[in-house]
Amino acid sequence: MARVLLTGGCGFIGANLAPMLRARGHEVRILDNLSRGRVEFLDDRAAYEVVQADIRDESAVIAACDGRDAVVHLAAYGSVVESVAEPSENFSINVEGTFKVLNAARQAGVQRVVFASTGGALIGNATPPVNEGALPRPISPYGASKLAGEGYCCAFAEAYGMSVTALRFANVIGPISWHKKGAVTAFFKAIMNGDPIRIYGDGSATRDFLYVEDLCRGIVAGLEAALPRFNVFHLASGRETSVRELAEIACRVGGRPEHPIVHDLKRPGEVERNFATYDLAREQLGFGPSVSIEDAMARTWAWMQEQPR
Ligand SMILES: NC(=O)c1ccc[n+]([C@@H]2O[C@H](COP(=O)([O-])OP(=O)(O)OC[C@H]3O[C@@H](n4cnc5c(N)ncnc54)[C@H](O)[C@@H]3O)[C@@H](O)[C@H]2O)c1
Structure with a gap:
Protein backbone atom coordinates (compact mmCIF):
# COMPACT_ATOMS: atom_id res chain seq x y z
CA MET A 1 0.00 0.00 0.00
CA ALA A 2 1.32 3.43 -0.95
CA ARG A 3 0.29 6.96 -0.09
CA VAL A 4 -0.16 8.49 -3.54
CA LEU A 5 -0.45 12.09 -4.73
CA LEU A 6 -2.53 12.07 -7.91
CA THR A 7 -2.31 15.30 -9.92
CA GLY A 8 -5.19 15.90 -12.31
CA GLY A 9 -7.17 13.33 -10.35
CA CYS A 10 -10.52 15.01 -11.05
CA GLY A 11 -10.17 14.66 -14.84
CA PHE A 12 -11.17 11.86 -17.21
CA ILE A 13 -8.30 9.44 -16.59
CA GLY A 14 -7.77 10.55 -12.97
CA ALA A 15 -11.39 9.93 -11.95
CA ASN A 16 -11.22 6.45 -13.52
CA LEU A 17 -7.84 5.72 -11.92
CA ALA A 18 -8.58 6.96 -8.39
CA PRO A 19 -11.06 4.16 -7.46
CA MET A 20 -8.73 1.57 -8.95
CA LEU A 21 -5.86 2.84 -6.79
CA ARG A 22 -8.12 2.73 -3.76
CA ALA A 23 -9.23 -0.81 -4.59
CA ARG A 24 -5.54 -1.81 -4.61
CA GLY A 25 -5.22 -0.46 -1.08
CA HIS A 26 -3.47 2.79 -1.93
CA GLU A 27 -4.38 6.01 -0.15
CA VAL A 28 -5.09 8.79 -2.65
CA ARG A 29 -4.61 12.54 -2.23
CA ILE A 30 -5.65 14.51 -5.31
CA LEU A 31 -4.23 17.83 -6.46
CA ASP A 32 -6.26 19.48 -9.22
CA ASN A 33 -7.02 23.11 -10.08
CA LEU A 34 -10.45 22.02 -11.38
CA SER A 35 -9.91 23.90 -14.65
CA ARG A 36 -11.23 20.89 -16.56
CA GLY A 37 -11.98 18.25 -13.96
CA ARG A 38 -14.65 18.25 -11.25
CA VAL A 39 -14.83 16.70 -7.81
CA GLU A 40 -18.26 15.39 -8.88
CA PHE A 41 -16.46 13.06 -11.31
CA LEU A 42 -15.02 11.13 -8.34
CA ASP A 43 -16.78 7.90 -7.39
CA ASP A 44 -16.82 8.75 -3.67
CA ARG A 45 -15.88 12.32 -2.77
CA ALA A 46 -15.33 11.46 0.89
CA ALA A 47 -12.78 8.75 0.05
CA TYR A 48 -10.23 11.26 -1.20
CA GLU A 49 -8.39 14.24 0.15
CA VAL A 50 -8.73 16.86 -2.60
CA VAL A 51 -6.36 19.82 -2.72
CA GLN A 52 -7.51 22.51 -5.13
CA ALA A 53 -4.28 24.01 -6.45
CA ASP A 54 -2.28 24.58 -9.60
CA ILE A 55 0.70 22.32 -10.30
CA ARG A 56 2.74 25.49 -10.94
CA ASP A 57 2.13 26.65 -7.35
CA GLU A 58 5.41 25.41 -5.87
CA SER A 59 4.55 25.63 -2.19
CA ALA A 60 1.13 23.99 -2.71
CA VAL A 61 2.70 21.07 -4.57
CA ILE A 62 5.48 20.64 -1.99
CA ALA A 63 2.84 20.62 0.77
CA ALA A 64 0.74 18.10 -1.19
CA CYS A 65 3.81 15.84 -1.58
CA ASP A 66 4.30 15.77 2.19
CA GLY A 67 4.08 12.23 3.56
CA ARG A 68 3.54 10.69 0.11
CA ASP A 69 5.34 7.59 -1.19
CA ALA A 70 4.62 8.30 -4.84
CA VAL A 71 3.27 10.87 -7.27
CA VAL A 72 1.16 9.99 -10.30
CA HIS A 73 1.31 13.10 -12.46
CA LEU A 74 -1.65 13.37 -14.84
CA ALA A 75 -2.45 17.11 -14.72
CA ALA A 76 -1.83 18.68 -18.10
CA TYR A 77 -3.13 21.15 -20.60
CA GLY A 78 -5.50 19.69 -23.14
CA SER A 79 -4.86 18.51 -26.58
CA VAL A 80 -2.82 18.86 -29.75
CA VAL A 81 -5.32 21.30 -31.26
CA GLU A 82 -5.44 23.52 -28.16
CA SER A 83 -1.64 23.53 -27.94
CA VAL A 84 -1.35 24.82 -31.52
CA ALA A 85 -3.75 27.66 -30.60
CA GLU A 86 -2.19 28.33 -27.15
CA PRO A 87 1.46 27.19 -27.21
CA SER A 88 2.53 29.40 -24.27
CA GLU A 89 -0.20 28.09 -21.97
CA ASN A 90 0.64 24.55 -23.04
CA PHE A 91 4.32 25.13 -22.27
CA SER A 92 3.57 26.73 -18.94
CA ILE A 93 1.34 23.92 -17.64
CA ASN A 94 2.93 20.90 -19.27
CA VAL A 95 6.63 21.77 -19.15
CA GLU A 96 6.97 24.22 -16.25
CA GLY A 97 4.20 22.40 -14.35
CA THR A 98 5.84 18.99 -14.80
CA PHE A 99 9.20 20.41 -13.73
CA LYS A 100 7.58 21.83 -10.59
CA VAL A 101 5.91 18.52 -9.75
CA LEU A 102 9.21 16.64 -10.14
CA ASN A 103 11.11 19.25 -8.16
CA ALA A 104 8.50 19.27 -5.39
CA ALA A 105 8.63 15.46 -5.22
CA ARG A 106 12.43 15.64 -4.92
CA GLN A 107 12.30 18.29 -2.20
CA ALA A 108 9.66 16.38 -0.26
CA GLY A 109 11.69 13.17 -0.52
CA VAL A 110 9.16 11.33 -2.71
CA GLN A 111 11.20 8.73 -4.58
CA ARG A 112 8.66 7.44 -7.07
CA VAL A 113 6.93 9.35 -9.88
CA VAL A 114 4.72 8.12 -12.72
CA PHE A 115 4.31 10.60 -15.57
CA ALA A 116 1.44 10.67 -18.09
CA SER A 117 3.08 11.00 -21.47
CA THR A 118 1.66 10.41 -24.91
CA GLY A 119 2.35 8.10 -27.85
CA GLY A 120 1.37 9.59 -31.19
CA ALA A 121 1.85 13.30 -30.49
CA LEU A 122 5.30 12.76 -28.97
CA ILE A 123 6.62 10.52 -31.75
CA GLY A 124 5.21 12.56 -34.66
CA ASN A 125 5.01 11.23 -38.20
CA ALA A 126 7.05 8.03 -37.88
CA THR A 127 6.02 4.88 -39.73
CA PRO A 128 3.93 2.83 -37.29
CA PRO A 129 3.88 0.67 -35.31
CA VAL A 130 6.19 2.66 -33.06
CA ASN A 131 7.84 1.45 -29.87
CA GLU A 132 10.09 2.86 -27.15
CA GLY A 133 13.04 2.85 -29.59
CA ALA A 134 11.39 5.24 -32.07
CA LEU A 135 12.99 8.66 -32.45
CA PRO A 136 10.57 11.32 -31.14
CA ARG A 137 9.97 14.17 -33.57
CA PRO A 138 6.81 15.91 -32.27
CA ILE A 139 4.91 18.09 -34.74
CA SER A 140 2.74 19.92 -32.17
CA PRO A 141 3.54 21.99 -29.06
CA TYR A 142 1.60 19.39 -27.03
CA GLY A 143 3.86 16.57 -28.27
CA ALA A 144 6.93 18.72 -27.62
CA SER A 145 5.74 19.49 -24.09
CA LYS A 146 5.39 15.79 -23.26
CA LEU A 147 8.84 15.07 -24.72
CA ALA A 148 10.27 17.87 -22.57
CA GLY A 149 8.44 16.37 -19.58
CA GLU A 150 10.03 12.98 -20.28
CA GLY A 151 13.42 14.74 -20.52
CA TYR A 152 13.01 16.15 -17.02
CA CYS A 153 11.74 12.78 -15.75
CA CYS A 154 14.90 11.10 -17.04
CA ALA A 155 17.13 13.87 -15.67
CA PHE A 156 15.55 13.78 -12.20
CA ALA A 157 15.80 9.98 -12.09
CA GLU A 158 19.49 10.07 -12.97
CA ALA A 159 20.54 13.19 -11.06
CA TYR A 160 18.63 12.47 -7.85
CA GLY A 161 18.32 8.67 -7.92
CA MET A 162 14.53 8.80 -8.17
CA SER A 163 12.39 6.11 -9.79
CA VAL A 164 10.46 7.77 -12.61
CA THR A 165 8.27 5.96 -15.13
CA ALA A 166 6.87 7.73 -18.19
CA LEU A 167 3.83 6.02 -19.66
CA ARG A 168 2.97 6.94 -23.23
CA PHE A 169 -0.79 6.66 -23.44
CA ALA A 170 -2.63 5.83 -26.65
CA ASN A 171 -5.93 7.67 -27.38
CA VAL A 172 -8.10 6.82 -24.42
CA ILE A 173 -11.83 5.95 -24.63
CA GLY A 174 -14.20 5.57 -21.72
CA PRO A 175 -16.67 6.99 -19.21
CA ILE A 176 -16.21 10.36 -17.44
CA SER A 177 -15.19 11.92 -20.75
CA TRP A 178 -18.15 14.25 -21.41
CA HIS A 179 -15.85 17.29 -20.99
CA LYS A 180 -13.23 15.98 -23.44
CA LYS A 181 -12.84 17.49 -26.90
CA GLY A 182 -11.41 14.48 -28.76
CA ARG A 207 -4.87 6.28 -34.14
CA ASP A 208 -4.42 3.68 -31.43
CA PHE A 209 -7.47 3.57 -29.13
CA LEU A 210 -7.34 2.08 -25.64
CA TYR A 211 -10.14 1.58 -23.12
CA VAL A 212 -9.64 3.66 -19.97
CA GLU A 213 -9.87 0.64 -17.64
CA ASP A 214 -7.08 -1.12 -19.53
CA LEU A 215 -5.01 2.05 -19.42
CA CYS A 216 -5.57 2.50 -15.68
CA ARG A 217 -4.50 -1.10 -15.01
CA GLY A 218 -1.27 -0.23 -16.85
CA ILE A 219 -0.80 2.91 -14.74
CA VAL A 220 -1.30 0.92 -11.53
CA ALA A 221 1.23 -1.68 -12.76
CA GLY A 222 3.68 1.11 -13.60
CA LEU A 223 3.26 2.56 -10.13
CA GLU A 224 3.60 -0.74 -8.31
CA ALA A 225 6.57 -2.09 -10.32
CA ALA A 226 9.77 -1.44 -8.41
CA LEU A 227 11.71 -0.21 -11.44
CA PRO A 228 14.95 1.65 -10.85
CA ARG A 229 15.75 5.06 -12.40
CA PHE A 230 13.98 6.14 -15.62
CA ASN A 231 11.74 3.90 -17.69
CA VAL A 232 9.38 4.59 -20.57
CA PHE A 233 6.55 2.38 -21.84
CA HIS A 234 3.88 2.64 -24.49
CA LEU A 235 0.45 1.73 -23.11
CA ALA A 236 -1.42 1.03 -26.31
CA SER A 237 -3.76 -1.42 -28.02
CA GLY A 238 -1.36 -2.27 -30.84
CA ARG A 239 -4.25 -1.86 -33.25
CA ASN A 274 -0.14 6.25 -35.36
CA PHE A 275 -0.27 3.05 -33.44
CA ALA A 276 2.18 1.50 -31.01
CA THR A 277 3.29 -1.92 -29.85
CA TYR A 278 3.16 -2.63 -26.13
CA ASP A 279 5.64 -5.54 -25.97
CA LEU A 280 7.88 -3.84 -23.41
CA ALA A 281 4.95 -2.98 -21.12
CA ARG A 282 3.71 -6.58 -21.42
CA GLU A 283 7.14 -7.99 -20.51
CA GLN A 284 7.93 -5.65 -17.64
CA LEU A 285 4.52 -4.58 -16.31
CA GLY A 286 2.31 -7.50 -17.36
CA PHE A 287 0.24 -4.98 -19.34
CA GLY A 288 -2.25 -6.21 -21.91
CA PRO A 289 -5.46 -4.59 -23.16
CA SER A 290 -8.59 -6.71 -22.75
CA VAL A 291 -11.38 -4.53 -24.16
CA SER A 292 -11.84 -4.26 -27.95
N1 LIG B 1 -7.14 11.27 -22.80
C1 LIG B 1 -6.23 10.82 -23.64
O1 LIG B 1 -6.57 10.23 -24.66
C2 LIG B 1 -4.76 11.00 -23.36
C3 LIG B 1 -3.83 10.49 -24.29
C4 LIG B 1 -2.48 10.66 -24.04
C5 LIG B 1 -2.06 11.30 -22.88
N2 LIG B 1 -2.98 11.81 -22.01
C6 LIG B 1 -2.50 12.49 -20.81
O2 LIG B 1 -3.18 11.96 -19.69
C7 LIG B 1 -3.31 12.97 -18.68
C8 LIG B 1 -4.76 13.07 -18.21
O3 LIG B 1 -5.57 13.40 -19.33
P1 LIG B 1 -7.15 13.42 -19.27
O4 LIG B 1 -7.62 12.92 -20.58
O5 LIG B 1 -7.63 12.82 -18.02
O6 LIG B 1 -7.40 15.01 -19.27
P2 LIG B 1 -8.44 15.88 -18.40
O7 LIG B 1 -8.37 17.25 -18.98
O8 LIG B 1 -9.74 15.20 -18.30
O9 LIG B 1 -7.75 15.86 -16.97
C9 LIG B 1 -6.68 16.70 -16.63
C10 LIG B 1 -6.91 17.19 -15.21
O10 LIG B 1 -5.81 18.06 -14.86
C11 LIG B 1 -6.35 19.22 -14.26
N3 LIG B 1 -5.42 20.32 -14.54
C12 LIG B 1 -5.18 20.91 -15.72
N4 LIG B 1 -4.26 21.88 -15.58
C13 LIG B 1 -3.91 21.89 -14.27
C14 LIG B 1 -3.01 22.67 -13.51
N5 LIG B 1 -2.29 23.67 -14.07
N6 LIG B 1 -2.87 22.40 -12.18
C15 LIG B 1 -3.62 21.42 -11.61
N7 LIG B 1 -4.50 20.66 -12.27
C16 LIG B 1 -4.64 20.89 -13.60
C17 LIG B 1 -7.72 19.44 -14.89
O11 LIG B 1 -8.61 20.20 -14.07
C18 LIG B 1 -8.20 18.00 -15.06
O12 LIG B 1 -8.92 17.55 -13.94
C19 LIG B 1 -2.77 14.25 -19.30
O13 LIG B 1 -1.43 14.40 -18.90
C20 LIG B 1 -2.83 13.98 -20.79
O14 LIG B 1 -1.89 14.74 -21.51
C21 LIG B 1 -4.33 11.67 -22.23
Whole structure:
Protein backbone atom coordinates (compact mmCIF):
# COMPACT_ATOMS: atom_id res chain seq x y z
CA MET A 1 0.00 0.00 0.00
CA ALA A 2 1.32 3.43 -0.95
CA ARG A 3 0.29 6.96 -0.09
CA VAL A 4 -0.16 8.49 -3.54
CA LEU A 5 -0.45 12.09 -4.73
CA LEU A 6 -2.53 12.07 -7.91
CA THR A 7 -2.31 15.30 -9.92
CA GLY A 8 -5.19 15.90 -12.31
CA GLY A 9 -7.17 13.33 -10.35
CA CYS A 10 -10.52 15.01 -11.05
CA GLY A 11 -10.17 14.66 -14.84
CA PHE A 12 -11.17 11.86 -17.21
CA ILE A 13 -8.30 9.44 -16.59
CA GLY A 14 -7.77 10.55 -12.97
CA ALA A 15 -11.39 9.93 -11.95
CA ASN A 16 -11.22 6.45 -13.52
CA LEU A 17 -7.84 5.72 -11.92
CA ALA A 18 -8.58 6.96 -8.39
CA PRO A 19 -11.06 4.16 -7.46
CA MET A 20 -8.73 1.57 -8.95
CA LEU A 21 -5.86 2.84 -6.79
CA ARG A 22 -8.12 2.73 -3.76
CA ALA A 23 -9.23 -0.81 -4.59
CA ARG A 24 -5.54 -1.81 -4.61
CA GLY A 25 -5.22 -0.46 -1.08
CA HIS A 26 -3.47 2.79 -1.93
CA GLU A 27 -4.38 6.01 -0.15
CA VAL A 28 -5.09 8.79 -2.65
CA ARG A 29 -4.61 12.54 -2.23
CA ILE A 30 -5.65 14.51 -5.31
CA LEU A 31 -4.23 17.83 -6.46
CA ASP A 32 -6.26 19.48 -9.22
CA ASN A 33 -7.02 23.11 -10.08
CA LEU A 34 -10.45 22.02 -11.38
CA SER A 35 -9.91 23.90 -14.65
CA ARG A 36 -11.23 20.89 -16.56
CA GLY A 37 -11.98 18.25 -13.96
CA ARG A 38 -14.65 18.25 -11.25
CA VAL A 39 -14.83 16.70 -7.81
CA GLU A 40 -18.26 15.39 -8.88
CA PHE A 41 -16.46 13.06 -11.31
CA LEU A 42 -15.02 11.13 -8.34
CA ASP A 43 -16.78 7.90 -7.39
CA ASP A 44 -16.82 8.75 -3.67
CA ARG A 45 -15.88 12.32 -2.77
CA ALA A 46 -15.33 11.46 0.89
CA ALA A 47 -12.78 8.75 0.05
CA TYR A 48 -10.23 11.26 -1.20
CA GLU A 49 -8.39 14.24 0.15
CA VAL A 50 -8.73 16.86 -2.60
CA VAL A 51 -6.36 19.82 -2.72
CA GLN A 52 -7.51 22.51 -5.13
CA ALA A 53 -4.28 24.01 -6.45
CA ASP A 54 -2.28 24.58 -9.60
CA ILE A 55 0.70 22.32 -10.30
CA ARG A 56 2.74 25.49 -10.94
CA ASP A 57 2.13 26.65 -7.35
CA GLU A 58 5.41 25.41 -5.87
CA SER A 59 4.55 25.63 -2.19
CA ALA A 60 1.13 23.99 -2.71
CA VAL A 61 2.70 21.07 -4.57
CA ILE A 62 5.48 20.64 -1.99
CA ALA A 63 2.84 20.62 0.77
CA ALA A 64 0.74 18.10 -1.19
CA CYS A 65 3.81 15.84 -1.58
CA ASP A 66 4.30 15.77 2.19
CA GLY A 67 4.08 12.23 3.56
CA ARG A 68 3.54 10.69 0.11
CA ASP A 69 5.34 7.59 -1.19
CA ALA A 70 4.62 8.30 -4.84
CA VAL A 71 3.27 10.87 -7.27
CA VAL A 72 1.16 9.99 -10.30
CA HIS A 73 1.31 13.10 -12.46
CA LEU A 74 -1.65 13.37 -14.84
CA ALA A 75 -2.45 17.11 -14.72
CA ALA A 76 -1.83 18.68 -18.10
CA TYR A 77 -3.13 21.15 -20.60
CA GLY A 78 -5.50 19.69 -23.14
CA SER A 79 -4.86 18.51 -26.58
CA VAL A 80 -2.82 18.86 -29.75
CA VAL A 81 -5.32 21.30 -31.26
CA GLU A 82 -5.44 23.52 -28.16
CA SER A 83 -1.64 23.53 -27.94
CA VAL A 84 -1.35 24.82 -31.52
CA ALA A 85 -3.75 27.66 -30.60
CA GLU A 86 -2.19 28.33 -27.15
CA PRO A 87 1.46 27.19 -27.21
CA SER A 88 2.53 29.40 -24.27
CA GLU A 89 -0.20 28.09 -21.97
CA ASN A 90 0.64 24.55 -23.04
CA PHE A 91 4.32 25.13 -22.27
CA SER A 92 3.57 26.73 -18.94
CA ILE A 93 1.34 23.92 -17.64
CA ASN A 94 2.93 20.90 -19.27
CA VAL A 95 6.63 21.77 -19.15
CA GLU A 96 6.97 24.22 -16.25
CA GLY A 97 4.20 22.40 -14.35
CA THR A 98 5.84 18.99 -14.80
CA PHE A 99 9.20 20.41 -13.73
CA LYS A 100 7.58 21.83 -10.59
CA VAL A 101 5.91 18.52 -9.75
CA LEU A 102 9.21 16.64 -10.14
CA ASN A 103 11.11 19.25 -8.16
CA ALA A 104 8.50 19.27 -5.39
CA ALA A 105 8.63 15.46 -5.22
CA ARG A 106 12.43 15.64 -4.92
CA GLN A 107 12.30 18.29 -2.20
CA ALA A 108 9.66 16.38 -0.26
CA GLY A 109 11.69 13.17 -0.52
CA VAL A 110 9.16 11.33 -2.71
CA GLN A 111 11.20 8.73 -4.58
CA ARG A 112 8.66 7.44 -7.07
CA VAL A 113 6.93 9.35 -9.88
CA VAL A 114 4.72 8.12 -12.72
CA PHE A 115 4.31 10.60 -15.57
CA ALA A 116 1.44 10.67 -18.09
CA SER A 117 3.08 11.00 -21.47
CA THR A 118 1.66 10.41 -24.91
CA GLY A 119 2.35 8.10 -27.85
CA GLY A 120 1.37 9.59 -31.19
CA ALA A 121 1.85 13.30 -30.49
CA LEU A 122 5.30 12.76 -28.97
CA ILE A 123 6.62 10.52 -31.75
CA GLY A 124 5.21 12.56 -34.66
CA ASN A 125 5.01 11.23 -38.20
CA ALA A 126 7.05 8.03 -37.88
CA THR A 127 6.02 4.88 -39.73
CA PRO A 128 3.93 2.83 -37.29
CA PRO A 129 3.88 0.67 -35.31
CA VAL A 130 6.19 2.66 -33.06
CA ASN A 131 7.84 1.45 -29.87
CA GLU A 132 10.09 2.86 -27.15
CA GLY A 133 13.04 2.85 -29.59
CA ALA A 134 11.39 5.24 -32.07
CA LEU A 135 12.99 8.66 -32.45
CA PRO A 136 10.57 11.32 -31.14
CA ARG A 137 9.97 14.17 -33.57
CA PRO A 138 6.81 15.91 -32.27
CA ILE A 139 4.91 18.09 -34.74
CA SER A 140 2.74 19.92 -32.17
CA PRO A 141 3.54 21.99 -29.06
CA TYR A 142 1.60 19.39 -27.03
CA GLY A 143 3.86 16.57 -28.27
CA ALA A 144 6.93 18.72 -27.62
CA SER A 145 5.74 19.49 -24.09
CA LYS A 146 5.39 15.79 -23.26
CA LEU A 147 8.84 15.07 -24.72
CA ALA A 148 10.27 17.87 -22.57
CA GLY A 149 8.44 16.37 -19.58
CA GLU A 150 10.03 12.98 -20.28
CA GLY A 151 13.42 14.74 -20.52
CA TYR A 152 13.01 16.15 -17.02
CA CYS A 153 11.74 12.78 -15.75
CA CYS A 154 14.90 11.10 -17.04
CA ALA A 155 17.13 13.87 -15.67
CA PHE A 156 15.55 13.78 -12.20
CA ALA A 157 15.80 9.98 -12.09
CA GLU A 158 19.49 10.07 -12.97
CA ALA A 159 20.54 13.19 -11.06
CA TYR A 160 18.63 12.47 -7.85
CA GLY A 161 18.32 8.67 -7.92
CA MET A 162 14.53 8.80 -8.17
CA SER A 163 12.39 6.11 -9.79
CA VAL A 164 10.46 7.77 -12.61
CA THR A 165 8.27 5.96 -15.13
CA ALA A 166 6.87 7.73 -18.19
CA LEU A 167 3.83 6.02 -19.66
CA ARG A 168 2.97 6.94 -23.23
CA PHE A 169 -0.79 6.66 -23.44
CA ALA A 170 -2.63 5.83 -26.65
CA ASN A 171 -5.93 7.67 -27.38
CA VAL A 172 -8.10 6.82 -24.42
CA ILE A 173 -11.83 5.95 -24.63
CA GLY A 174 -14.20 5.57 -21.72
CA PRO A 175 -16.67 6.99 -19.21
CA ILE A 176 -16.21 10.36 -17.44
CA SER A 177 -15.19 11.92 -20.75
CA TRP A 178 -18.15 14.25 -21.41
CA HIS A 179 -15.85 17.29 -20.99
CA LYS A 180 -13.23 15.98 -23.44
CA LYS A 181 -12.84 17.49 -26.90
CA GLY A 182 -11.41 14.48 -28.76
CA ALA A 183 -12.98 12.58 -31.63
CA VAL A 184 -14.90 9.98 -29.59
CA THR A 185 -16.77 12.53 -27.45
CA ALA A 186 -17.36 14.80 -30.45
CA PHE A 187 -18.73 11.94 -32.57
CA PHE A 188 -21.09 10.71 -29.85
CA LYS A 189 -22.31 14.23 -29.06
CA ALA A 190 -22.99 14.78 -32.78
CA ILE A 191 -25.10 11.60 -32.92
CA MET A 192 -26.99 12.56 -29.76
CA ASN A 193 -27.66 16.09 -31.05
CA GLY A 194 -28.63 14.96 -34.55
CA ASP A 195 -25.69 16.89 -36.07
CA PRO A 196 -23.46 15.38 -38.74
CA ILE A 197 -20.20 13.81 -37.51
CA ARG A 198 -17.35 16.11 -38.53
CA ILE A 199 -14.06 14.50 -39.55
CA TYR A 200 -11.04 16.75 -40.00
CA GLY A 201 -9.27 15.47 -43.12
CA ASP A 202 -10.38 12.58 -45.32
CA GLY A 203 -10.67 10.12 -42.42
CA SER A 204 -7.64 8.06 -43.41
CA ALA A 205 -5.56 9.32 -40.44
CA THR A 206 -5.09 6.51 -37.93
CA ARG A 207 -4.87 6.28 -34.14
CA ASP A 208 -4.42 3.68 -31.43
CA PHE A 209 -7.47 3.57 -29.13
CA LEU A 210 -7.34 2.08 -25.64
CA TYR A 211 -10.14 1.58 -23.12
CA VAL A 212 -9.64 3.66 -19.97
CA GLU A 213 -9.87 0.64 -17.64
CA ASP A 214 -7.08 -1.12 -19.53
CA LEU A 215 -5.01 2.05 -19.42
CA CYS A 216 -5.57 2.50 -15.68
CA ARG A 217 -4.50 -1.10 -15.01
CA GLY A 218 -1.27 -0.23 -16.85
CA ILE A 219 -0.80 2.91 -14.74
CA VAL A 220 -1.30 0.92 -11.53
CA ALA A 221 1.23 -1.68 -12.76
CA GLY A 222 3.68 1.11 -13.60
CA LEU A 223 3.26 2.56 -10.13
CA GLU A 224 3.60 -0.74 -8.31
CA ALA A 225 6.57 -2.09 -10.32
CA ALA A 226 9.77 -1.44 -8.41
CA LEU A 227 11.71 -0.21 -11.44
CA PRO A 228 14.95 1.65 -10.85
CA ARG A 229 15.75 5.06 -12.40
CA PHE A 230 13.98 6.14 -15.62
CA ASN A 231 11.74 3.90 -17.69
CA VAL A 232 9.38 4.59 -20.57
CA PHE A 233 6.55 2.38 -21.84
CA HIS A 234 3.88 2.64 -24.49
CA LEU A 235 0.45 1.73 -23.11
CA ALA A 236 -1.42 1.03 -26.31
CA SER A 237 -3.76 -1.42 -28.02
CA GLY A 238 -1.36 -2.27 -30.84
CA ARG A 239 -4.25 -1.86 -33.25
CA GLU A 240 -4.42 0.77 -35.99
CA THR A 241 -7.87 2.32 -36.49
CA SER A 242 -8.68 5.03 -39.00
CA VAL A 243 -10.76 8.02 -37.95
CA ARG A 244 -13.30 6.98 -40.59
CA GLU A 245 -13.56 3.51 -38.97
CA LEU A 246 -13.96 5.15 -35.56
CA ALA A 247 -16.81 7.30 -36.88
CA GLU A 248 -18.50 4.22 -38.35
CA ILE A 249 -18.17 2.33 -35.05
CA ALA A 250 -19.66 5.38 -33.26
CA CYS A 251 -22.64 5.31 -35.66
CA ARG A 252 -23.14 1.56 -35.17
CA VAL A 253 -22.97 1.55 -31.36
CA GLY A 254 -25.10 4.71 -31.35
CA GLY A 255 -27.79 2.79 -33.23
CA ARG A 256 -27.56 5.14 -36.26
CA PRO A 257 -25.52 3.28 -38.90
CA GLU A 258 -26.59 5.78 -41.57
CA HIS A 259 -25.75 8.91 -39.55
CA PRO A 260 -24.24 11.57 -41.85
CA ILE A 261 -20.47 12.13 -41.79
CA VAL A 262 -18.97 15.31 -43.22
CA HIS A 263 -15.35 16.31 -43.81
CA ASP A 264 -13.48 19.46 -42.91
CA LEU A 265 -9.90 20.64 -43.42
CA LYS A 266 -7.18 18.63 -41.69
CA ARG A 267 -5.87 20.46 -38.63
CA PRO A 268 -2.20 21.39 -38.12
CA GLY A 269 -0.25 19.41 -35.52
CA GLU A 270 -2.23 16.18 -36.01
CA VAL A 271 -0.13 13.17 -37.03
CA GLU A 272 -1.12 11.16 -40.09
CA ARG A 273 -0.74 7.59 -38.84
CA ASN A 274 -0.14 6.25 -35.36
CA PHE A 275 -0.27 3.05 -33.44
CA ALA A 276 2.18 1.50 -31.01
CA THR A 277 3.29 -1.92 -29.85
CA TYR A 278 3.16 -2.63 -26.13
CA ASP A 279 5.64 -5.54 -25.97
CA LEU A 280 7.88 -3.84 -23.41
CA ALA A 281 4.95 -2.98 -21.12
CA ARG A 282 3.71 -6.58 -21.42
CA GLU A 283 7.14 -7.99 -20.51
CA GLN A 284 7.93 -5.65 -17.64
CA LEU A 285 4.52 -4.58 -16.31
CA GLY A 286 2.31 -7.50 -17.36
CA PHE A 287 0.24 -4.98 -19.34
CA GLY A 288 -2.25 -6.21 -21.91
CA PRO A 289 -5.46 -4.59 -23.16
CA SER A 290 -8.59 -6.71 -22.75
CA VAL A 291 -11.38 -4.53 -24.16
CA SER A 292 -11.84 -4.26 -27.95
CA ILE A 293 -12.47 -0.89 -29.56
CA GLU A 294 -16.05 -1.92 -30.34
CA ASP A 295 -16.71 -2.77 -26.67
CA ALA A 296 -14.89 0.35 -25.50
CA MET A 297 -17.10 2.47 -27.75
CA ALA A 298 -20.28 0.65 -26.73
CA ARG A 299 -19.50 1.06 -23.00
CA THR A 300 -18.71 4.76 -23.50
CA TRP A 301 -21.92 5.30 -25.47
CA ALA A 302 -23.92 3.56 -22.74
CA TRP A 303 -22.31 5.80 -20.11
CA MET A 304 -23.06 8.93 -22.17
CA GLN A 305 -26.73 7.93 -22.41
CA GLU A 306 -26.95 8.06 -18.61
CA GLN A 307 -25.62 11.62 -18.40
CA PRO A 308 -27.86 14.67 -18.13
CA ARG A 309 -27.66 16.62 -21.40
N1 LIG B 1 -7.14 11.27 -22.80
C1 LIG B 1 -6.23 10.82 -23.64
O1 LIG B 1 -6.57 10.23 -24.66
C2 LIG B 1 -4.76 11.00 -23.36
C3 LIG B 1 -3.83 10.49 -24.29
C4 LIG B 1 -2.48 10.66 -24.04
C5 LIG B 1 -2.06 11.30 -22.88
N2 LIG B 1 -2.98 11.81 -22.01
C6 LIG B 1 -2.50 12.49 -20.81
O2 LIG B 1 -3.18 11.96 -19.69
C7 LIG B 1 -3.31 12.97 -18.68
C8 LIG B 1 -4.76 13.07 -18.21
O3 LIG B 1 -5.57 13.40 -19.33
P1 LIG B 1 -7.15 13.42 -19.27
O4 LIG B 1 -7.62 12.92 -20.58
O5 LIG B 1 -7.63 12.82 -18.02
O6 LIG B 1 -7.40 15.01 -19.27
P2 LIG B 1 -8.44 15.88 -18.40
O7 LIG B 1 -8.37 17.25 -18.98
O8 LIG B 1 -9.74 15.20 -18.30
O9 LIG B 1 -7.75 15.86 -16.97
C9 LIG B 1 -6.68 16.70 -16.63
C10 LIG B 1 -6.91 17.19 -15.21
O10 LIG B 1 -5.81 18.06 -14.86
C11 LIG B 1 -6.35 19.22 -14.26
N3 LIG B 1 -5.42 20.32 -14.54
C12 LIG B 1 -5.18 20.91 -15.72
N4 LIG B 1 -4.26 21.88 -15.58
C13 LIG B 1 -3.91 21.89 -14.27
C14 LIG B 1 -3.01 22.67 -13.51
N5 LIG B 1 -2.29 23.67 -14.07
N6 LIG B 1 -2.87 22.40 -12.18
C15 LIG B 1 -3.62 21.42 -11.61
N7 LIG B 1 -4.50 20.66 -12.27
C16 LIG B 1 -4.64 20.89 -13.60
C17 LIG B 1 -7.72 19.44 -14.89
O11 LIG B 1 -8.61 20.20 -14.07
C18 LIG B 1 -8.20 18.00 -15.06
O12 LIG B 1 -8.92 17.55 -13.94
C19 LIG B 1 -2.77 14.25 -19.30
O13 LIG B 1 -1.43 14.40 -18.90
C20 LIG B 1 -2.83 13.98 -20.79
O14 LIG B 1 -1.89 14.74 -21.51
C21 LIG B 1 -4.33 11.67 -22.23
